[in-house]
Amino acid sequence: MSINFYNTLSRRQEEFQPLEEGVVKMYTCGPTVYNFAHVGNYRAFVFEDLLRRYLEFKGLRIIQVMNITDVDDKIIKAANQKGISIDEFTEPYRQAFMEDLATLGVEPAEYYPLATEHVSDMVALIETLLEKGIAYKTEDGSVYYKVAKFPRYGQLANLNVTEMRRGKRVADDSYEKEEVRDFALWKAWKPEDGDVFWETALGKGRPGWHIECSAMSMKYLGQHFDIHTGGVDNIFPHHENEIAQSEASTGEKFVNYWLHCEFLLMNDEKMSKSLGNIVYLRDLVKKGYHPAAIRLTLLGTHYRLKLNFTFEKLEESGKIITRLRDFKKSLEGEFPVGDLRVAEITRKCVTDFTTALDDDLNISNALAALFTFMHEINSFRLTNPLSQVDAQAINALLDRIDSVLNILKEPAEEFSIEERQLIDARNKARQERNWAEADRLRKLLLDKNIVLEDTPKGTTWKRKL
RNA sequence: GGCGACGUACCCAAGCGGCUAAGGGAGCGGUCUGCAAAACCGUUAUGCACCGGUUCAAAUCCGGUCGUCGCCUCCA
Numbered sequence: 001m002s003i004n005f006y007n008t009l010s011r012r013q014e015e016f017q018p019l020e021e022g023v024v025k026m027y028t029c030g031p032t033v034y035n036f037a038h039v040g041n042y043r044a045f046v047f048e049d050l051l052r053r054y055l056e057f058k059g060l061r062i063i064q065v066m067n068i069t070d071v072d073d074k075i076i077k078a079a080n081q082k083g084i085s086i087d088e089f090t091e092p093y094r095q096a097f098m099e100d101l102a103t104l105g106v107e108p109a110e111y112y113p114l115a116t117e118h119v120s121d122m123v124a125l126i127e128t129l130l131e132k133g134i135a136y137k138t139e140d141g142s143v144y145y146k147v148a149k150f151p152r153y154g155q156l157a158n159l160n161v162t163e164m165r166r167g168k169r170v171a172d173d174s175y176e177k178e179e180v181r182d183f184a185l186w187k188a189w190k191p192e193d194g195d196v197f198w199e200t201a202l203g204k205g206r207p208g209w210h211i212e213c214s215a216m217s218m219k220y221l222g223q224h225f226d227i228h229t230g231g232v233d234n235i236f237p238h239h240e241n242e243i244a245q246s247e248a249s250t251g252e253k254f255v256n257y258w259l260h261c262e263f264l265l266m267n268d269e270k271m272s273k274s275l276g277n278i279v280y281l282r283d284l285v286k287k288g289y290h291p292a293a294i295r296l297t298l299l300g301t302h303y304r305l306k307l308n309f310t311f312e313k314l315e316e317s318g319k320i321i322t323r324l325r326d327f328k329k330s331l332e333g334e335f336p337v338g339d340l341r342v343a344e345i346t347r348k349c350v351t352d353f354t355t356a357l358d359d360d361l362n363i364s365n366a367l368a369a370l371f372t373f374m375h376e377i378n379s380f381r382l383t384n385p386l387s388q389v390d391a392q393a394i395n396a397l398l399d400r401i402d403s404v405l406n407i408l409k410e411p412a413e414e415f416s417i418e419e420r421q422l423i424d425a426r427n428k429a430r431q432e433r434n435w436a437e438a439d440r441l442r443k444l445l446l447d448k449n450i451v452l453e454d455t456p457k458g459t460t461w462k463r464k465l
Numbered sequence: 466g467g468c469g470a471c472g473u474a475c476c477c478a479a480g481c482g483g484c485u486a487a488g489g490g491a492g493c494g495g496u497c498u499g500c501a502a503a504a505c506c507g508u509u510a511u512g513c514a515c516c517g518g519u520u521c522a523a524a525u526c527c528g529g530u531c532g533u534c535g536c537c538u539c540c541a
Contacts, residue, residue: 011469029541037541044541074539158468159537183538209539231541232470238540261541262470263534270535300489301478306471306534313477316490323489326503356479364479368488375488375505382505435499442501453502460503 003058005227006304006360008235008258009156013360016257018226023061026052027217027255028109029230029238030066033093034075038278039298040264040271042104043307044231046298047261047361049106051229053404054357064109065220067213068094070116071196071206080194087116100281103291104298105406113216115207121215122207123200125249126185134248136178141188141203144177150244153181156258157236183241184208210241214254218246228255232262264298265308279309288449290465292407293318299405302363318465325410327374328398331391338387342377346397349373353401370401413463419450423461426452430459 003016018024028048031037052062070090079089094114101108126143129135134149147153154160177184188205189197197204217225223246230239239258246254263270266277284294296317301307349369356365377386377394386394402408415423426441442452449464 031541032539041541047541072539157536160467181538229541233536233540236468236536237538241538263541265534268533270540272540274540304470305478308477310477312490316477319490323503330504362479364477364488368479371488378504379506430499433499439500446502451502454498454500455503456498 003055003358004360005257005259007256008260009255011158014257016226018060019224019256022059023063024055024227025063025221025225026065026227026229027213027221027225028064028066028228029213029234030068030112031093031097032069032072032075033090033097034072034078035093035273036096036280036282037100038271038273038280039284039294039309040266040278042100042281043264043298044229044261045101045106046104046295047303048229049104049406050299050303050361050363050404051227051259052107052109053406054361057357057400057404058354062110063221065111065113065217066109067216068097068112068114069209069212070094070114072209076193076196076206079196080192086196096282103281103285104295105291107406111220113220115212115216118212118216118219119198119200119207121219122211123186123198123202125211125215125218125245126202126207128249129185129245132248135185137202138177138188141186141205142177142184143186143202144182145185145241145244147179147181147183147244150248152247153244154240156243157240159236159240183210183237185211185245210238211245213238214242214245214249217242218250223250223252223254225255227257227259229259229261232260235260259303261303262306265306268308271309284314289314290318290321292321293465296321296405296407299407300363300367303361321407322462322465324370324374324408327378328395328408329410331386331395331398335386335388335391338389340389340393341384341387342380342390342393345373345376345380346393348376349397350400357404366404370405373397415450415461419445419448422448423450423452423459427459430454 004013005016006012007014028045031041048064048066052064055062071086075086075090079086082089098112126135129145130137130143133146135143135145137143185208186202186205187208188203193206197206217228228239228242235258243254265271266275266279269275269277271277271279281294285291293314294317297309297313298307300313300317349372352369352372353366356362356369359365380386398408422441422445426438426445429435429437429441445452445461446464451462451464453460453462
């Protein structure tokens with residue numbers, strides 16, 4: 001069975017066919033590290049993680065590159081204001097980004113290239129564009145891309161650039177260029193840049209934003225690779241410009257499949273700094289929201305749909321995870337020897353799960369397959385005790401599914417001495433049939449987010465997510 | 466002005482011309498339990514923003530209206 005993706009380039013769903021058998025080369029646009037990334041940013045990274053993990057689930061080897069943009073106008077300005085180097089300025093944000101990815105259970109990419117460490121690659125690419133007459137130098141020493149030389153410009157964004165309205169932002173651009181739509185490849189040094197510059201064959205200056213992705217993607221993945229992703233706001237101008245730069249320089253097709261993730265909304269508006277409706281991952285974790293619940297919230301809505309972020313969704317996700325983990329836990333321990341009788345149920349689950357994700361990562365149907373599976377197993381075991389091989393088969397399937405979702409792994413739960421004492425005291429009261437005291441302690445523990453469950457095998461306890 | 470996405474139950478959400486409109490959360494009734502919790506069983510849309518049209522058949526296709534959100538050189 002083949003995977004199908006909605007390709008922004010063709011505006012339709014296409015069967016995925018990697019250039020090289022069994023290997024997927026993908027470039028996922030990373031963060032600009034001038035601040036902490038917010039949960040809206042992380043939606044895209046979690047989507048890319050789902051994409052990556054599902055391709056691996058299908059048996060493909062992944063080579064993923066995620067750039068870290070550690071030089072741009074805002075970074076230079078902020079670093080100069082603080083009187084520190086851009087490296088010192090971005091370091092804590094680079095670190096925080098990696099920590100956040102780990103918190104969200106994102107599988108690491110093979111490469112996280114820094115823009116500042118690839119300036120020579122960018123300069124080489126710009127030189128090629130200058131040689132081919134696609135780029136031009138202005139009096140101040142900056143280099144621009146001549147959009148008029150690239151007839152396909154606008155194909156990805158489906159924009160007719162010559163009829164574009166002059167946006168506010170264009171007027172703000174202080175650099176001189178021949179046409180409004182031309183964009184900067186190299187920005188000549190200006191006094192306000194301070195110490196931030198590179199002495200190169202192009203002169204003293206620094207690279208434009210778009211060129212880093214062209215240079216670094218082609219360096220690690222080759223001139224023509226499989227998948228390129230980002231948020232929908234990257235479609236134009238960023239990805240459009242990447243295509244223009246790369247294809248004009250190599251004469252080859254740049255990327256086969258462009259996948260774009262929709263926005264996360266907060267109060268029905270795009271979550272963004274300028275609107276001031278930002279939520280940071282670390283703040284959510286501090287507030288007690290479980291990372292897996294945050295991951296599921298970001299993961300649980302199809303990537304091409306806008307996702308309205310609410311605390312209700314986080315709580316709902318927490319409940320779902322609790323339910324799934326309880327189910328998994330119920331499969332631990334000894335089971336009687338016997339035949340495999342759940343084969344039909346597991347087989348159906350695998351089919352439904354893969355059919356769903358093959359269809360442009362239809363996560364809703366994939367999760368529905370998992371819930372239906374859990375329901376069917378629970379229903380089955382009510383009258384047919386599971387055998388050891390049944391339990392093994394179910395566990396194996398859950399692990400396989402979780403290699404994609406990554407929400408089931410239970411971190412070792414730690415309880416304080418005080419909490420343990422309360423649990424013991426409650427068990428003692430219960431043994432003594434002192435129900436009033438047992439209930440009081442159970443309520444006390446619940447207020448501490450510890451849930452007690454009395455089962456025929458004894459009392460279990462866990463933290464509420 | 467140009468381009469695009471979306472509107473399905475109390476909430477989230479699947480659906481891609483044809484079975485009783487998936488699944489989850491929440492609520493309600495029941496089984497189990499010292500009582501709970503979990504689990505299980507049952508239940509909650511004669512209707513898919515609205516108005517027309519095509520068709521034997523429309524949530525699904527076409528046209529229009531309304532509403533929400535986004536992109537148009539910082540943006541995941």
